[in-house]
Amino acid sequence: MVTLFFFFFFLLLLLFLSSSVSSHSQPYFKLPLTANTPFISATEALIHDSLRLSSSSLTAPIVSAASSGAGHYVASLHLGTPPQLLRLVADTGSDLVWSRCSPSSRPRSSSAFFPRLSSSFSPFHCYDSSCRLVPHPHRRKGKLSCPRSRLHSPCRFLYSYSDGSASSGFFSRETLTLTSSTRPIRIPSFRFGCAFNVTADRSIHGVLGLGRGPISFPSFAALRFGNSFSYCLGDYALSPPLTSFLVIGRRNSTAALRYTPLLSNPLSPTYYYVGVVSASLNGKVLPIDPAVWALDRATGAGGVVVDSGTTLSFLPAAAYRCVVRALAKRLPRAAQLPGPAGFDLCLNASAAARIPSLAFRLRGGAEFAPPPLNYFIEAAEGVKCLALQPVAADGPGFGVIGNLMQQGFAIEFDRVAGRLGFAWTGCAE
Template identity: 50%
Template sequence: MPVLSISPFFLLILLFSFFLTHLPNPNATAVAAPADFLKLPLLHKPPFSSPSQSLSSDTHRLSLLFSRPNPTLKSPLISGASTGSGQYFVDIRLGTPPQSLLLVADTGSDLVWVKCSACRNCSHHPPSSAFLPRHSSSFSPFHCFDPHCRLLPHAPHHLCNHTRLHSPCRFLYSYADGSLSSGFFSKETTTLKSLSGSEIHLKGLSFGCGFRISGPSVSGAQFNGARGVMGLGRGSISFSSQLGRRFGNKFSYCLMDYTLSPPPTSFLMIGGGLHSLPLTNATKISYTPLQINPLSPTFYYITIHSITIDGVKLPINPAVWEIDEQGNGGTVVDSGTTLTYLTKTAYEEVLKSVRRRVKLPNAAELTPGFDLCVNASGESRRPSLPRLRFRLGGGAVFAPPPRNYFLETEEGVMCLAIRAVESGNGFSVIGNLMQQGFLLEFDKEESRLGFTRRGCGLP
């Protein structure tokens, strides 16, 4: 989550995706919305108190990822790093009158859900950390036999009380590490405050009102500061899909470097697209096709053809990036994972090449969890580090600056913030640290991912 560094996390099991359709929620409508988009701030707090927190949160996140079961809104995104989370948060107001809640912005899951006041095992959270449905005049759980209930993975019709006329729709999501969220699948009025200061009201947003929340993925340190998850995946119940018909079936975001002072504003934009921003004609926008993995349709897959370091192409067999017949492999862009994870064969080549080319001395000792750390204390300016480039499908080239893959774990010590995928059938993950400073557009209509280094600093 998290957006954790994991981001952006909270992945449902593989079969979760089989039961999701691709129809936007007809009940989610915008009232007094801008003509073509919603732009919301993404909230990002200070960095991890220790690098081990980003690694531990990623570990939980990846355990979930690898167990698969024309208008616009622009909103702030907040980082949760100061709370022990590497996530980015969206501040939404749920109910009538509205209650303010921070949700992890997560491209790696579909469900929108919040902790609700009746949560039986949330005693360690203060009352203010939960949504209070009894205080909202617009809260309404779906009926067990409502068509929206059938959009849930494993639609739990066995939980329906066939003797009661108004039996509510119950959801139960379990995760690979034993974490779970369960409660009533409901609809509610939502208020979003855009970066311009205007408020947007959405009626009939489908979400899970969680009465039972347990496990490290949804209640551990990586989740600190969050009240739930805003799923932005490709499934029909995600936030972006529910608003899709109204806002053009696309969304974009910019994750800014939270180490800068003062921290620049990150944002999430639903609809509009890159053409809605005042970019110059000289702005280069690159596009790469989004792949569809039938066995994991929630995720945003891209194709990596090759990696170069300082202009030298690494000897990596292209087959290591492919999705096999069992749905394993491939590369996912995930806002809820902090670090970047590469399939082991590719990671070993990257590590070997970076180690050979780095000009700085090794750190006195490795920071736990990292394989390469250098001593940059003698550098008066930003140190010179090897340059990494990914050649993607469609001819696009993703060339992040070194600060996106070298993390300062303590004063004067910088470590390579790329890890190996330990799971034999896992996929590679481009995490939110690697994405910082880029404006990314997820265009589901055209099935493509657009990105540019321009536009992030715009108000």
Template identity: 50%
Template sequence: MVSSLPPIFLALLIFFCLQQKPCNAHKYLKLPLHHKNPFTTPPQTLTSDTQRLFTLSSSFQTQKTLKTPVISGASTGSGQYFVDFNIGTPPQKLLLIADTGSDLIWVKCSPCRNCSRHPPGTAFLARHSKTFSPFHCYNRACRLVPPPPKPNPCNLTKLHSTCRYEYSYADTSKTSGFFSREIATLNASSGREMKLKNLAFGCGFHVSGPSVTGSSFNGAHGVMGLGRGPISFSSQVGKRFGNKFSYCLMDYTISPPPTSYLIIGEAHEPNSKKPMKFTPLHTNPLSPTFYYVGIESVSVNGVSLPIDPSVWTIDGDGNGGTVIDSGTTLTFLAEPGYRQILAEFKRLVRLPRMVGPDASFELCVNVSDVANPRLPRLVVRFLGGAIFEPPPRNYFIDAADGVKCLALLPVNSPSGFSVIGNLMQQGFLFEFDRDESRLGFTRIGCAVS
């Protein structure tokens, strides 16, 4: 879910350094990502992911830490992870999707005065906040959001000449309203609160389309964009916390589910006996929001597959590449690479084959009579030598009683890119180091064996 935005990075830096003082103050904030119920059904997940993948690929155009809970959206049919978000004075509690594949922070808004039809927690009631303040349309911050097709005339002398935005998605979904600033109150896992003043966000009075109202959005009141663009949460708040953020997505099959976390700031101990592995983050001028990584090779059960490295790279037109995305559940791979990986899995799996609940999964096996099925091990070697070795449960899902399916799918479009989804990321702490332009990951302090 993204929309391309003007890259006014210098103006943004000056603007947010003025708004978020001090810009060089590093702190640690840890915000829980609460997990709700077990994984949604494969057909629901496929519908949500396919819709999202279309949206994403069509978008071309000494430190402490803050750590906050993240809620899995699996039970809503979305496969998303949710963050508690308190905004306004007094604070109004909403639930946002934590999304590394988009930039704008936005919430559903209501302009009501008598809000009996909008009970607390269903939308942000702008008139009920003492600190709600839309940007004027001449404010330089207004240039960071896409305007509506026919904006009202902007009059510098009129207080009501607010900054209007319209953020559209490839499937015709959109949110539109006032680009505004507010006080956000974040509840850290330690129990303490932190107030973020003048946080820029979209107050969406009009929200429409399947990406933001359908099953993939059920239960959420907006999106916390964590992308690389200037208006994302990680860009606005990052300088206060070392310009890093990370998350730890726990195994959804564990009952009761452990708490996942979104961490703003330093995510690991630099002197750990098992330090974090790092791989460079790449940029794509045609899709500046996304966090691209480079894949050097892929192996199955220790055998490196002869996949042409160009399969995983960004070409001269900005097509292809590989993206880490928290908002996509399954993992999608470029067709040539997917076919070779699938063929190797089919060759190695000795369990009885069967038809899964969704025809899109090309390898499903019967495990009803096997207590601990032995499944092939997938290993990805990223550029820089970092080895990513997820457990089989991250890519073989329980599709039905006694049925496991390989949860990898092909990307057929030449302009599309591979996506490493949140299911594949479970059990790892991923750190997005924006200053060093690198992605770190480790199982220390996150994985449950």
């Protein structure tokens, strides 16, 4: 009898342990990812990307251009108790996760998060150590200034935009709910900015910061799913837009990824830098001094970052001029057309099949070779323009591989091994 009792006890213990392991050992999680529609025009992309980059510096992350709401890819997740659906811009160029918030308890639309309807919403206190991780409106001489009274002193944050608008509110914690094919996973104490004052497109709720900083979404998710994430940005021209996934954690992929080391910049710890060695056209290396691509770790200037929140791509001025000259020389003059202001090379869309293949050799030997439609954007009916821009002299000083250039590639940010993997899949996986 005693033996039978211990047998059943041991069996129940095994079942409990196996269920506990299975409920906590999910290696990755997928969030739906789609291009925001309507997608941005070439002229709008140039304006918004220029504003985005002009607002950045070597000591602060790029301020997300979610104020436009166009030209971006949005991820969907649920926050609060009961869960509320949010559509956030997936942004590898910033850290803070923030959502537009409304003080109302009677929502008339689904364009914001309503903290009054959530039983698990709680702002951080100004004296909480987490409050030191966000830009604060009352920071003086680099130090956080909190009210003398410790009662009713929520942690406030303020993100300023170069166009004069701002996002401000309470840095808070909430319950994050991740839906899956089996059962929802509820994760408490998710840190995010609840923005009560923000100028942004109503179709966009906020920003999902995917940067390398401690308050980014991957940094939070690393405790549960592992310190890596990946995505594939679908072709923005498809209608209806293709739904792919932002994968949190690491999964086995059928795509054979090529890897290049992620470089670190102590003065810009948010960004994912990659080392460009050279550029080529139709397999012929262009005469660009390798020093043009280099990251100066002493000053923090230079280098190239991978940024999902910028539409166009930006090259160091010397590299940009060389690429434009080489492309113009290889394209039929009869096909080259005048384009909108700010674009140096445009052509008749019928000549798109004759665009030379542009490729970038990266550190470690991997070659990033996007198809021509990834570096030409439709500027008008029947007109395509080169979707590259020179790094402005008064800008942040680094190059950018934007989301248009990344389309169709499965891209993995392996934050543990310090490397970036990529493979052309067309987002078919």
